[in-house]
Amino acid sequence: MGRQVAYRVQAGDWDSGRVESPDSVLVPYGGPEPGSGRRVEWRVQVWTDVGESRWSAPSWWETGLLDPSDWRARWVAPVEDVVPPPGRRPAHLLRCAFRLPDRAARARAYATAHGVYELFLNGARVGDMELTPGFTSYHHTLQVQTYDVTGLLAPGDNVIGAVLTDGWYRGETGYHRRANGYGHRLALLVQLQVEIGSGETIVLGTGPHWRSTNGAIVAADLIEGQEVDLERARCGWASPGTTEDCWSPVEPADHDLSRLVSSPAPPVRRVEVLRPVRVSALGPGRHVVDLGQNVNGWVRVTNLGPAGTRLTLTHGEALGADGDVTMEHLRPRNHDTGELLGAGQVDRVTSAGRAEDAFEPRHTMHGFQFVRVEGCQGSLTQDDVTGVVVHTDLRRTGWFRCSDERVNRLHEAAVWSFRGNACDVPTDCPQRERAGWTGDWQLFVPTAAFLYDVAGFSLKWLRDLAADQWRDGRVTNVVPDPGRTAERDDDFLTSLTGSAGWGDAAVIVPWEIWRNYGDRQVLEDQWASMVAWVEFAARTAREARHPDRAARRPQPAPHEAFLWDSGFHWGEWLAPGESSPDFATFRTLDKGDVATAFLCRSASLLARIAALLGREDDVARYARLADAVRGAWQAEYIGPDGRISPHTQANHVRALAFGLVPDELRAPTAANLVTLVREAGTHLGTGFLATPDLLPVLADSGHLDLAYELLFQDTAPSWLSMIDRGATTIWEQWDGIDGDGVPHASLNHYSKGAVISFLHTRVAGIQLPDDGAGYRRFAIRPRPGRRIEWAEAAHDSPYGRIESSWRIEGGRFHLRVVIPPGTTARVELPDGRSIDVEPGPASFACES
Structure with a gap:
């Protein structure tokens, strides 16, 4: 080659x-x-x-429409004399009839909305994208979708139409279920450009000649659910030949055209359908459907019963002791009012008695494995219900298998967790909040980038992160951040803005995209945002002290100018034994150990990024800052024996992973970590932030056997205890389903699933070098351990497929690798040998 x-x-x-x-x-x-x-x-x-x-x-x-002047269409709004309360607002139908003098040789439709829209042309749904235009910081960016509609047009009469619902624009969003986050009125913008056979181009678009009405969707909300009355359906509403009786003229809407963009990410689609593994009868007219897998999406139901039959579908992640769907663990509490909110995720459909009808709600989504179906007139079977998996249509790029089936199930659970939380933005959970939590994505993005091509997906999200960033540099906890119209601290959730480990996504995510794809442009694009975040953190460290430290040490030590111990920080969120805390106390705690570590990490990365971008003055500035912060952390938190205070597993893991420990203390610090793990009964003790680094740090510090012991730990808290208790996705809390079978919090949170990076990078051994990007250079360094007899992984890098496959037979270790064109790899065998390998397949063996 x-x-x-x-x-x-x-x-x-x-x-x-x-x-x-x-x-x-x-x-x-x-x-x-x-x-x-x-x-x-x-x-x-x-x-x-x-x-x-x-x-x-x-x-x-x-190319799409690149300039506002290219738009001849105008924004229009449906007539809404009375706007119902959030969660109960109906869909609007909008349409326009037109004539074409000749056949279409080439035709494109460009569309977007304030709300979620579906486009129809001559009775046919246009395209296969779902939940368009997607979720962005709408005040700054609104995505336009482009459709090839050549084959849907006909000479003569045509009709174009749209279904429009609240979506993210004004529907309920986030933990507190706030509505109207970006506005109070829905709006639609559509432009149709048709080149006819004669060569003439005809341009049509939304304007005052469009009309609107309501139809079968009597309520639609992304969190609450969707209600459809098929007896109200306007059959043929988007087809020629139907009248416009009871339709009203649309209203003009004055909205900016300069924020319209195409998305760098793939669209959301229906990506898979699942047949239920069982349907159980609870009683007359009541059934529970089990898909066998926790997913994001909805269900399609046929056999809706006689006219007037009303079905209620309640979607949940767990069953109670009575075999019914339970939702209590998904109900959030409003921190401002103390009110316990509903779990949502309820769809309703009223049958029109037509045998060809089916119910498939496309203007909501749910995180669920189980569905309670109430109101059936007869039996419900597996043939009547189909699970529809919905998420961003990301290209799969990474796979792993090994000889242990429970580890394989853990890997699949983590993959499914990411799939369930990759619906246009990287969310924390697909049921309770569906919010783009920054901390979750920064710690999982290296894992996600092995499994899927998340370059465009992350770039889209990073643009919104920068758009929503506060003027003082603070990064919002969730991106996009609906409802924030001012930078204020009088609201509970916004008062928590600016947390270390969460805001550091501004630096860590671009860095990981650079490492995995070699795209220097993302670093250029995000440079100002990265700098603003690090400068905010450094300034806060310099100007404020935690009250407890000030009381203990009235005269600040010199290093405290680089100690970030003030402000709110989530810290090592949800470590074993922790649940949602009393925030009145939690928000006052000193978490300077975590925040200072992350400030050092981000400043160090910023210095390296500055070098890549040729910003020499910034290289020196942020390298000095990182050194000063590292020195402050060492002065405050590490003793001469390598013991770190507070004396937690997470702090020891973070210190070793972030390079905070002096070289001479790395071995004692790792030994202290081992002691903490053993004192916990060989159980992990990490929460959100340190869990991804726990096993790699142990493996790279000379404690590979202990890393494998934790991987194979059967009792809680552990990963395999989740699997043994029936998890098909990763839980938010380590005891997501406790020993009594009671569910707690979200059962689909991918963050703790970042452990599978250990399977990719240490078990199979596919590793990026610390100073390389895009897999142009990489290493294959498998680290076999107890209870795994063989393992294999593959990753479709930007240059092609990388493969690593090993097995142990007769006391010998056998390795087969495949190196893609245009790359070089170093293979390191368990016996210590290193071999530089050229593109192509190669095999090696040594004593195990």
Whole structure:
């Protein structure tokens, strides 16, 4: 296999010519900017040290509407004389009839909304995207979807229509279920551009000639659920030949066109359907459907019964002792009022008695494994209900299997947890909050980037992080952050803004995208946001002290100028034995040990990022800051024996993972961590922030056997105790279902599932170097341990597939690897040998 020495790219009218370079990933387009709606075909040719390739088959990309002046359509709003309360607001139907003088040779529809919309053309649903336009910081960015509708148009009469509901724009969102986060009125913007056979281009769009009414969807909310009365359905409403009786003219809406963008992420789609594993009867007309898997999405129900039959579907993650769906563990409490809120996730449908009807709610979503169905006129079978899995249609890039089936189930549970929380934004849970918590994503993104291509998904989210960032540099806890119209501290949740470990997502997520994909542009794009966050943290450390420390030491020590112990921090959230705390006390606790560690981590990364971007002055500035913060942390929290205070597993893990411990104390600090684990009965003691690093730190500190012991720990708190108690996704709390079978909090939170990175990087051994990016260089360094006889992993890197597969037979270790073109790898065997490996397959063996 030859090595590339040059390339040539042709794209439209642009020709790079022969470029002497081994680059084959993220090569920039160098041609003129094409206009709006342009399709550009491109192809590539390469030269290697053994010859010249043929031209590749052509591919293409297409531009959308690039400038506000390209929009001839105007925003319109449906008529709403009375707006019902949140959660009970109906869908609106909007439509427009038009004529085409000839067949369509090429046609595009461009659409977006304030709310969630579905587009229809001549009775057919347009495209397969769900929950469009997606969830963004709508005041700053609104995504436009582009559809090829050439095949849906006909000469003569046509009708274009849309279904419009609250969605994220004004529906209930977040822990406190606040509504109207971005506005009080729905709106729609659609432009249709049709090139007809004669060569003429016809442009149509929303405007005063559109009309609106209500239909079968009598209520729709992303959290509360969807209610449909099929007896109210307006059959053929988006088809030619139907009248517009009882339709009202739309109202003009004055909204900005400058914030319209295309999404860098794939869309949300229906990605899988699941047949229930069982349907159980609870009593007359009451059944429980079990999908066998906790998912995000909805169910499709057929056999709806005679006209007037009303079914109620309640979606949950667990069953009570009576076999019924239980929801109590998903009910949040309003911290401002003390009110216990409902769990939502209830759909309702009234049958019209038509045999061809089916109920599939596409203007809500639920996190669930079980569905209680009430109101059935007869029996309900597995043929009547289908689970529909809905999330961002990310490309799978990583796989792992090994000889232990429970470890495989743990891996799949973590994968499913991420799938359930990747619905347009990386959320914490798909049922109670569905919010883009920053801390969760920063700690899971390295794992996610192995499993899926999350580059565009993360870039979209990072743009919203920067948009919602406070002027003083604070990063919001959730991104996007609906309802925040001012930077204030008089609201409970907004008063918690600016936490270490959560706000550090501003630095850590771009860094991990750079490491996994080699995309330097994301660092450029996010530089100002990263700097603003680190400067906020450094300034707060310099200007404020925690009251407890001030009382103990009235005269501050010199190092305290770099000790970040003030403000609110979530800290090592939900360590074993912890549940939601009394916030009146919790928010006053000194968590400087955690916050200072993260300040050092982010300042260190910022110095490295500055070097990559050629910002030499910033390299020196942030390297000095990192050194000063590290010194302050050492002066305050580590003793001469390597013992860290507070004396927790998490603090020892974090100190070793973040490079806070002097070299001469690393071994004693690791030994202290081992002691803490043994004193806990060989159980983990970490919460949100340190769990991803626990097993890698032990393995890399000479305690590989203990890392495997924790992985295989059967009793709680542990990962496999979740699996043994029936988890199909990762739980928010270590005792998500306790020994008595009682559920607690969310049963689908991916954060603790970051442990599977240990399976990818240590068990299978596929590792990025600390100073490399995009897998152009990488290592395969498997670390076999107890109870695993074989393991295999594959990762589709930007350069191609990497494979690592090993087994132990007859006392010998056998390894097979595959190295993709354009890369180099170092293979390190358990016997200590290192071999540099060229692209292609290779096999090795040594004594185990």
